[in-house]
Amino acid sequence: MARKLTRVPELSLRTFTRGGPDERRAFIDALMEGFQYFGFIILKDHGIGRDLLQRAYGLAEAFFALPEAEKLRYMTGPDGQRGYTPFGREHAKDSRVADLKEFWHVGREFAPDSPLAKIYPPNVWPERPAGFRETFLALYGALEEAGFAMLEALAPSLGVPDDYFRRMATDGNSILRILHYPPVPPDADPAALRAAPHEDINLITILVAANGAGLELLDRDGNWLPVDTDPDNLIVDAGDMLARATNDVIPATTHRVVNPKGLNASRYSMPFFMHPHSGAVLECIESCRGAGAKYPPITADAFLKQRLKEIGLAG
Ligand SMILES: O=C(O)CCC(=O)C(=O)O
């Protein structure tokens, strides 16, 4: 790691998708530098319309305001991979107490006769608010497109073909999580956080920057650094699966969401977790081998199952 960065770098996606060779090279280098240094970058000019983001926030607010009994109708099973997961259910890998959040998961859509129907559970959709399905499928598609561009931009720095990660994530088990952190209840366990320190499981996460502060990353010196940006920007971070494939050349950065310091208001955010397809093998990339591969190859599916068990969402 060459120079010291003092803040999470802000990159313009347009310079990669539409730029000439020099702009693309600069984007590729800045992404790798930001990922190696912080595991996070901020992404602007990503092409996702403000109207779509605002519609999504409005629908999230309307859904989570429904009566709890109605929301519970959309729980799909112990692994919480689709539909609703209630407040107090998920906890970070090393945390004793549950996070102060409720959420909804949207997965990949496929035709009933698609081979993917044998692999992924179908989505569930709430009866109300109107437009929920259309809006969140549109957001899923838009975030996936931005994510594919990011995966392509990572490849040259790692000496793999441009489509190495893109192919891995095509038809992948990617999930859009619509998150609501309600006002912290007065009887909440004092040790509980909106989201306890954790690393994301997947390759990369494309996070629609929340409507309020709270997200913090743990920097390499062991200090918590707030990741605040304009709500129209995206935040991109590297997960465990990318760390595994890169032999920790790109580490998965620990992050958390702290409880509100001022007004105890609801917070909404929307991470898109980009996963490989279930048969993809996470194995050490040649250029990252260094003194030797630290982890044996594992399928994305086996790795995911192992991690879901650790966070209380499976088994
Ligand atoms: O709400 C946020 O800003 C981050 C959420 C997060 O880190 C997660 O769900 O994995």
Ligand SMILES: [Fe+2]
């Ligand atoms: Fe996270």
